[in-house]
Amino acid sequence: MADPTIIYTHTDEAPALATHSFLPIIQAYAKTAGVEVETRDISLAGRILSQFPEFLTEGQRVGDALAELGALALRPEANIIKLPNISASVPQLKAAVAELQAQGYALPDYPEDPQSDTDRDIRARYDKVKGSAVNPVLREGNSDRRAPASVKNYAKAHPHRMGAWTADSKTAVATMGVNDFRANEKSVVIEADDTLRIELAGTDGTTTVLLESLPVIAGEVIDGTFLDVAALRAFLAEQIARAKAEGVLFSVHLKATMMKVSDPIIFGHVVRAFFPKTFETFGADLDAAGLSPNDGLGAILAGLAELPNGAEIKASFDAELADGPELAMVNSDKGITNLHVPSDVIVDASMPAMIRTSGHMWGPDGQEADTLAVIPDSSYAGVYQVVIDDCKAHGAYDPATMGTVPNVGLMAQKAEEYGSHDKTFEVPADGTVRVVNAAGDVLIEHAVKAGDIWRACQTKDVPIRDWVKLAVTRARATGDPAVFWLDPSRAHDRNLIAKVEAYLPDPAVVGGDTDGLDIRILSPEEATKLSVERIREGLNTISVTGNVLRDYNTDLFPILELGTSAKMLSVVPLINGGGLFETGAGGSAPKHVQQLVEENYLRWDSLGEFLALAVSLEHLAQTTHNPRAQVLADTLDRATGSFLDHDRSPGRKLGTIDNRGSHFYLALYWAQELAAQSEDAELAAAFGPLAEALAAKEETIVAELIAVQGSPADIGGYYQPDVAKASAVMRPSATLNETLATLG
Structure with missing residues (x-):
């Protein structure tokens, strides 16, 4: 070179x-x-x-x-x-x-x-x-994302153009809130360099190693959590019934690309939940043919021609499609539904687009309609609900006058890369997933059942220090408030809050003092409320977030603003x-x-x-x-x-x-x-x-x-x-x- x-x-x-x-x-x-x-x-x-x-x-x-x-x-x-x-x-x-x-x-x-x-x-x-194979490799630094003044x-x-909002809009976000990744999260800070092991201690007495070696260094934050799939299925059935009862479109919003292990599985559960009779009757035939709901309805329908009873299965899908709530569409002209392809509806792009368009998605009739947006995990679903509530109360935002929400995102050295790594597993049997250190001490454990989705992530200390420094740098450069979107009721965030509070007053970390700077720590929901209030006043607010929220916020606000x-x-x-x-x-x-x-x-x-x-x-x-x-x-x-x-x-x-x-x-x-x-x-x-x-x-x-x-x-x-x-x-x-x- x-x-x-x-x-x-x-x-x-x-x-x-x-x-x-x-x-x-x-x-x-x-x-x-x-x-x-x-x-x-x-x-x-x-x-x-x-x-x-x-x-x-x-x-x-x-x-x-x-x-x-x-x-x-x-x-x-x-x-x-x-x-x-x-x-x-x-x-x-x-x-x-x-x-x-x-x-x-x-x-x-x-x-x-x-x-x-x-x-x-x-x-x-x-x-x-x-999945997100490229970004974790290249992102050896944290993210500074903003709209240039000229733009x-x-x-x-x-x-x-922004779609109009009315107070009687039925559009809403549905999320689990319990028995999901957020609710089940546990987090520890590593005291010394070590090598961890992730294993499943089965109820039958066997131990299965899920990940043999996970090197960690002092100061690193390690999280583990799981999604209870039985609770997910019950939740999905409730939301499908709710969408039909309320006469709104049903849609699911995941990230089956970056969350390359967990979210395709969750997507498959959504497909099963929407067509319960079909999978109860023909599930074994579909499995035998390698037609997985994780790949989406489109892949299943395309493969039915090879099955001797393919026409019968297609008729069953059609009947349940007609009987259920109307599905949000990716392309109504071509009959491509929200459930056709897992990568067609990506939460960070699809939710802002829906909010920008009056809270509407496209229905099977080619017309816009109010929508129930299903985001199973509650970690950040509340952010979108806050924005929807604000639009119902105050109407659409005005791009001609609104402020901006730039982002400083924690992502260096694969920080918080949920689902984009080798630490996410569909649990093969009932038991307890444990994170164990080299001395045999159990750092994190969860009782799980077969089919549950367990995942871990790691966030090193050096990127966290650099993230805090970058936030302070941007606050100094702009004079705008910098808000850390961290929730003290969440295990991972509590550990990050402790580090942020330790590093902010340290001149060696942030390059001087922070006198006169407006730096706050708020939960994502409260930070969203503050940001949209200031947006309507034409004011700017720096969002300082972890990696997943970085992904979401750097679509949400730019799509509304620009x-x-x-x-x-x-x-x-x-x-x-x-x-x-x-x-x-x-x-x-x-x-x-x-x-x-x-x-x-x-x-x-x-x-x-x-x-x-x-x-x-x-x-x-x-x-x-x-x-x-x-x-x-x-x-x-x-x-x-x-x-x-x-x-x-x-x-x-x-x-x-x-x-x-x-x-x-x-x-x-x-x-x-x-x-x-x-x-x-x-x-x-x-x-x-x-x-x-x-x-x-x-x-x-x-x-x-x-x-x-x-x-x-x-x-x-x-x-x-x-x-x-x-x-x-x-x-x-x-x-x-x-x-x-x-x-x-």
Whole structure:
């Protein structure tokens, strides 16, 4: 790797397609400052291929780019721009494998029920790729996520549409509150370096080791908890009956991607609960055919044609669907329900979108309707209920006047990665799950029954110290209140509160005193109430949260404030001095790809990439003492402001500029800013002719970009597009390509 170098990650879906268009611009401009921009493939397809070299030909093998970047993130020279990637559910993983096999890669099938050591090894390798496999590796720092001033000002000047709310809305959140992960949580702080073991002491006298070795260090917080599945089933049956009685849509909101072990299982229980008669009658047939409710209703229905009694089972599903409450829909035109695919309805994106749309989701009739939003675990469900109650009482928020809620998130060194690790288990038998130290002492234990879901997480002390410091840093920089969203009635949070209260007054931790700063500790519900009260007054409140709430809050508030979370600035100051710069959420990426393939029109908005690139260049300028890179950063900031002022984001319909056109305009405004700046005469001279040429050829370039719209586009694959085909599709303006090539 050359130095100085920026690593621009190649990921998935719409962000990956946009990269084919934007990266050549980045590389051409950065080169003028002596900065190399290299790519690393951390896409789902790339991650899969890296795990199975012995199944591939020499020419097909790829390195483990994720592991390489994980090592780089520990070094002070790290400068990584991370685009959204697929956090793969099992159906997505299987689809990617099938596509790669069709492209000539002799990958093994995903073993549903591994019986041999070979199958178990293959399953373990695939499991490394599932869920939130990327983020824990790269996030060697805590999260600083906020709306840049230019983006916030644009949202105020051009407010997005918000659905109206009424006091008589029936929309509500339903959550367990008892016998769930929150209620059953236990937490300990490790006194000295140790190695823990997680085991199940069965009621039959046997002991099963669930995890042989869990290394821990002094000061680390270790949690264990479980979800009582019998209580879950009873709760789900009650909510299905409630939705029907109240005449509202039934929906479930989970995170089957990041919570890759627990939430697909919970999703499967929801599917079973909605179709109890079908599973009672035909459950054995479905099990024998490998049709699991954990994979969603869509996968089951697709597999029924192979069963001799498939038509009978389909009729049973249809009858119960008609008899139950109306289901919220992912796509009512295509009959895709909330229960079709576990990764279709992700809580952190789906709940804010529902709140923004009058508390409505789409029903089977294609119309919006009030909704019962079922979030089984009560850990953070109350946050959404507070916002819903506020909207019922005071109406929708006004993006033209509302304040902002930036986030400082605890996530470094895999902090609080619930469900994204090897410490979540579907309990195989009745007994007691125990966390035991090397001396044999039991630190945490829970009496469980077969089928319960038990999980643990760990949070090291160094990330907690860094998190507290980052919160204080942001409070100093802004003058806004910083609120730690921690609940003293919850075991894990009590341990964090003790650490926060110890570190806040320590100048060595927070870099000085905290005099004059407004720093508070409130439960998530109380913190939400404070934040939305201040939002309505046009005031800002920094939310300082753990990892899961970081995920939720950095969608909830941006979607309400800006209409999307893709426009947030996401900086991860790495603990060892490097920088990770994230470009926003990718939740709508699949729909964008579908539209590109059908109409050669990509609506993906690359504003997040523009914002991340600017802070990446600024970080590089500071760490490598490269003033020319600072000029690039400053001019890119100004160009992004012009981009917003002139409303050059992708339009909503054919005949307007799409993602490719937005890249052209960013390149134009950036070149103009570089040509006009006075800090570096040589750079100004280099970009003057380019700025003039791009401006002179604007009409031709835009016409060439729009001309391709309206016809299908062949990119050669969804999970692994063909590079040449995708590049041709994403760079259709010969005039733009030739003009960029003149730089330098």
